Amino acid sequence: MHRFFTIFFAGLVCAAIGAGFAGAGPIRDLLKNLKDKRNGAETSAVLQPVTVSFQGVDRTFYVYVPQSAVGAANVPAVMVFHGGGGDAAGVATSSDMIDAAQAFGFVAIFPEVATGQWNDGRSVSVGSYDDVGFVRAIIGNAEGLIGVDLGRVFAAGISNGGMFTQRLSCDAADLFSAVAVISANMPDEYQSACNPSRSVPKVFFNGTDDPIMPWSGGEIKSLKALGFGAGGSVMSHQQTQEFWLAQDGCSAAGSTRSLPDSVNDGTTVSLQSFTNCSGSTQLSFYEIEGGGHSWPGSSERARRMAGTISQDVSATAEMIGFFQGYGL
Numbered sequence: 001m002h003r004f005f006t007i008f009f010a011g012l013v014c015a016a017i018g019a020g021f022a023g024a025g026p027i028r029d030l031l032k033n034l035k036d037k038r039n040g041a042e043t044s045a046v047l048q049p050v051t052v053s054f055q056g057v058d059r060t061f062y063v064y065v066p067q068s069a070v071g072a073a074n075v076p077a078v079m080v081f082h083g084g085g086g087d088a089a090g091v092a093t094s095s096d097m098i099d100a101a102q103a104f105g106f107v108a109i110f111p112e113v114a115t116g117q118w119n120d121g122r123s124v125s126v127g128s129y130d131d132v133g134f135v136r137a138i139i140g141n142a143e144g145l146i147g148v149d150l151g152r153v154f155a156a157g158i159s160n161g162g163m164f165t166q167r168l169s170c171d172a173a174d175l176f177s178a179v180a181v182i183s184a185n186m187p188d189e190y191q192s193a194c195n196p197s198r199s200v201p202k203v204f205f206n207g208t209d210d211p212i213m214p215w216s217g218g219e220i221k222s223l224k225a226l227g228f229g230a231g232g233s234v235m236s237h238q239q240t241q242e243f244w245l246a247q248d249g250c251s252a253a254g255s256t257r258s259l260p261d262s263v264n265d266g267t268t269v270s271l272q273s274f275t276n277c278s279g280s281t282q283l284s285f286y287e288i289e290g291g292g293h294s295w296p297g298s299s300e301r302a303r304r305m306a307g308t309i310s311q312d313v314s315a316t317a318e319m320i321g322f323f324q325g326y327g328l
Contacts, residue, residue, distance in 0.1 A: 027103075027317040047092060047110065050145070054134050061111040061138055062088040064098050065146055068105040076152035076328050077107040077142060079135070081161030083183075084117045084125075084230060091158065094298045096316050104320060106328060107146055111138060118157075118164035121190025122232035131164065132171045139175055152327045156180040156319055158295055159213060163187055163234070169202065170194035178202070178326040180319035183213050183293045185234040186243055199248040199281040203322045205315045206237045207267075207291025209307050241272075241285055249278030259313055266290045267310035284322060286313060 047062040069075045078101070082091035088110035092098055101108040111134070117125040119132070142148035155176050157165035162184025169179055173196035182205045206213070212221045217236030235243060254274035261268050267290040274283045288296060292307015297314030320328065 027314075027320055046098060047089060052137065052141075054137055055130060057114060057129075059112070059114060059134055060088075061109055062092070063110070063146060064092070064101050064108040066102045066105055066107075069107055069147065071147070073147045074149040074152075075105070075107055075147050076154070077109055077139075077146075077148045078154045078156060078323070078328070079109045079111065079138070081111060081118060081155065081157030081164055082113075083157075083159030083161050084113075086159075086161075088112050091161070091295075094158075094295045094300045095156070096298070097156075100316055100320050104324075104328065107142075107148055109138065109142070111135065117230045118160050119167075120160055120163035121167045121170075121187045121193065122163070122230065123189055124230040124232045125160065132168065135168060136172060136175065152177055154178050154180075154323045154326075154328060156182065157184070158182040159184055159293065160230070166190075167194075169200045170196050173198045173200050176200055177328075178323050180315070180322070181205070182295055182315055183207065183210060185213060185217065185237055185240040188217075188233040188235055191235065191243055194247065196247070199277060199279045201281045201283070201322070201326055202244060202248075203284040203286070203319055204237075204240070205286045205288065205296050205313070205318075207288040207293065207296075207307065207310070208237075209290050210293045211305060211307050212293040237285075237287070241283075244283055245274060245277075248281050248283060250274045250276060250281075250283060252276035254283075261312055263311040265311050266308055267312055269296075269310060269313045282322075282325070286315070286318065288313065 047064055049060055049062050052059050080091050080095055080097050092110050097108045114129045119125055119127055139153055143150055153176055155165050155168055162181040165179050165181050166186055178201040180203045208215045215237050217234055220232055222231035254272045256272045259269040267288055270287050272285045288310045290308055291310045294306050294309040295315055296310045298309055
C-alpha cells in the first residue's frame with residue numbers, strides 16, 4: 001500500500017454564494033441559477049490545490065468546499081476525473097460541479113494526472129503511475145483533511161476519466177457509493193481483469209455521434225502529434241452495457257423512456273434503467289442520439305472535433321439525482 005509522505009494544504013478557503021438547496025424546483029434549474037449568480041467568475045479562483053507526494057512524485061488534486069461544509073464532519077464528496085490531456089479547472093468548468101457542490105453541500109475533488117492520461121486499463125495509458133493507488137491515497141486522507149465521510153464518496157469522469165472511473169469500479173469498488181461515466185465505453189483490454197469486490201451503482205451518458213469514443217466500439221480517435229488522445233480500443237456502448245449488467249448481476253429487463261426534446265439542438269435522449277441488480281445496485285444508461293464527445297448540458301462552446309453538446313439533458317443534474325439515492 002502506498003502512503004502519503006508529505007501533504008501541503010494550500011489555504012483551504014471556500015468561496016460561497018449563500019444559496020442552498022431548498023427542495024423546490026428541478027436540480028437543473030437550480031444549478032443554472034447558481035451559475036448565473038457566479039457571473040462568470042474564474043473557476044480556478046475557487047479551487048484550492050493540495051500537493052501530495054505519492055510514489056516519490058508530487059501529485060496535485062484540487063478541492064472546493066462549500067460554506068455549509070466548512071469545519072463540518074461526515075460530509076459527502078464527489079471526485080471528478082478530467083479527460084486525457086485535460087485538467088482539473090477544465091472539468092470543473094464544463095461539469096458545473098462547483099455549483100452542484102454549493103447547492104447540495106458536498107465537497108468536490110478534482111484530481112489531476114501525473115502525465116497526459118489516467119491509467120484506465122488500456123496498454124497505451126499504463127505509464128508508470130499507480131493512479132488507483134493515488135485515488136486511494138486521496139480518499140484515505142480526505143476524512144481528516146476536509147471532513148469527508150468515507151462511506152459517501154462518489155466518482156464521475158469523462159472520456160479517459162470515464163474509462164478510469166470504470167476501472168475504479170473494478171479495482172476500488174470498496175471506495176465508492178456510486179459512479180457516473182460520461183463519453184466513455186469499457187476498454188477492450190481491461191474487461192477480463194475487472195473483478196470488483198462489490199457491485200457499484202452506475203449511470204452512463206454516451207452520444208451516438210461521438211467522433212472520438214466510438215459508439216459502435218473499436219479504435220478511439222487519436223491525434224498524438226497534437227497531443228490529443230492515446231488511442232486503444234473499446235467495447236461498443238451496447239457491449240459496455242451488457243458487460244456491466246452481467247458483472248452486477250442484473251436479472252431482469254430494464255425500463256426505457258424518452259426525455260423531452262426541449263432544445264432544438266439535433267439531439268434526443270432516452271434512458272434505460274435496470275434496478276433488479278445485486279446488492280440493490282441500479283444501472284442507468286442515457287443514450288444521446290446525435291450527441292458528441294462532451295459533458296451533456298454543459299454551456300461550454302462545443303469544439304469542432306467533439307460534436308454536439310446536447311442540452312436536452314444535464315449530466316450533472318441527473319447524476320446528482322442518481323447519487324442522492326445512495327447517500328449524497
